Amino acid sequence: MSKEQAATPVTSLARSSSFTAFHPKVLKPFNSGEIKILLLENVNQCGIDLLAKEGFQVEVHKKALSEEVLIEKIRDAHAIGIRSKTMLTKKVLREAKKLLVIGCFCIGTNQVDLEVAAKQGIAVFNSPFSNSRSVAELVIAEIISLSRHLGDRNIELHQGMWNKVSSQCYEIRGKTLGIVGYGHIGSQLSVLAEAMGMTVYFHDVVQIMPLGTAKQVNTLYELLERSDFITLHVPETEETRYMIGEEEITRMKKGSYLINASRGKIVQIPSLIKALQSGHLLGAAIDVFPKEPASNGQNFNDEMNSWTSDLLACKNVILTPHIGGSTEEAQYMIGLEVGAALVKYISYGTSNGAVNFPEVDLRAIQATENSIRLLFCHHNVPGVLKEINEILADHNVEKQYTDSRGDIAYMMADISSVDEHDIRKIYESVSSNRANILTRIVY
Incomplete structure (x- = not known):
């Protein structure tokens, strides 16, 4: 390998044929331009x-x-x-x-x-x-907008109707915000809400050190019962899917608000509509939906989600097209x-x-003529590393690290003092291992 070749990252890869659905794939070394x-x-x-x-x-x-x-x-x-x-x-x-x-x-x-x-x-x-910051700021804007019925007043004025009222319009200072999910977004939101004079409680499946004076509560129901505003910031999993339904909404304070900027299937929308219609909830902001259009246009209708018309008819409801991070x-x-x-x-x-x-890393590879980095993704089965190390036994392995995640394991090794014949032999031997999923060599 020439010095000119060594200056450009080059990689070889081989995929296993151990899955009948995949064909073996061996590519010759290629540079970044390929x-x-x-x-x-x-x-x-x-x-x-x-x-x-x-x-x-x-x-x-x-x-x-x-x-x-x-x-x-x-x-x-x-x-x-x-x-x-x-x-x-x-x-x-x-x-x-x-x-x-x-x-x-x-x-x-x-x-x-x-x-x-x-x-x-x-x-x-x-x-x-x-x-995270973009979503947190949107939620703050929605909290203020819901408190002041800004969405409805805006629509009315666009239609030529002057409707100056103060009934059921409130400051957010002194109100309680309940955050479901205290991750990157929830914690950012916590800081912003406190700065605006709100009291913050949160519920999470793990114990988390709160920021500021926010307090973690033990159960979701406790959070629902305490809060004037509930905002959701959880991933969609088996545990969180439709976690906010009729029972949970009933537990929320009368006259409170629900905000969902996480995933569309966290909230049972028909139950939310029922609570809005009855006046149990004074408003809601929804940025995500169970089914969302694949492109912009006149696509948000009852064909997409059967309850769309009913939701559109509710008062003090802010609907946005999944723009939390936009x-x-x-x-x-x-x-x-x-x-x-x-x-x-x-x-x-x-x-x-x-x-x-598996998350694996080594310090930067040295761009020299006679060194390579071996990358070996394989099935996590006993004896594989012993077999690979036997292949590498005659070479100078400067650094090596491996980790596994379930059925998949990943090894990274930096090897020096190898020539083209050594590289080809290592590559062919490792990629033909019984557990191979993907073998790459970069140099």
Whole structure:
């Protein structure tokens, strides 16, 4: 390998044929210019620029693709970047023969079959906190707007109706905010709410040190009964799906408000509508829905969700089209964070931050002529590391680290003093191991 070649990151990879659904794939070494990245759904320009700067071939689409087109495009992609509308299902991923990594340029990863991706040696990255401030600020705006009925007054005035009233309009100072889920967003919101004079309580499944004077309560019901405003900031899981239903809403204080900026299936909307119609709740703000349109336009109707018309008819209800994280600042930070994760994984094998994959990293690889980094994703079965170390026994392994996550394990090793013959032998021996899912060598 020449000095000129060594200056450009080069990688080899081999996928296992141990799954009958996948064909063995062995690629000759390729440089960064041969890496193909597919970016969908209007990923922020800073992410595009970051990946293009690395020399990768970047194909950009402003919208999500149909499943048929997506399958065609993903067959040649080494990486794909998506937001919330693209569904990377088992059917799609089975066609992704070259895919190394998926970047979700958003918080959630529900749109990706994480288990299937892991079994194919495909790491998935997201941006768990880059839009935290944007969501927190939206919730503060909604709390104030609901307290003052700003949504209804705005609509009325646009229709030419002057309706100056103060009945059931309140300051938020001195009111109690209950936060369900005290993660990145919940904790940011806590600080903002306290600064505006609110008392903050929160409920979370784990014990968390609160910020400021916020207090953690033991049960969800206790939170519901104490709070003037309830805001939801939890992921969608089996435990949280439809966690706010008729019983929970009944437990909320009469005249309180519900805000959902987390996931669409956290709240049973028909129960919410019933509480709004009866006057038990004075208002609600909903940014996420069980079913959401795949594109902008006149798509929010009863065909999408059968209760839409009833919800639209309720007073003091703020409805927004999943825009909690839709700010220029949030999208910029997401573009940088996820784009950097893709670069690090493709070029160096770093999997820190992966949501479906063992998190492994070593300090930077030394760009010398006779050193390589071996990346070995494999089934987590006994005896494999012994077999791999026997292959590497005659070589100088400078650094090595391995970790596992469920059925998947991932090893990273830096090896020096190897020539082209050694590299080929290591590559062929490791990639033919009985537990191999994906073997890569970068140098």
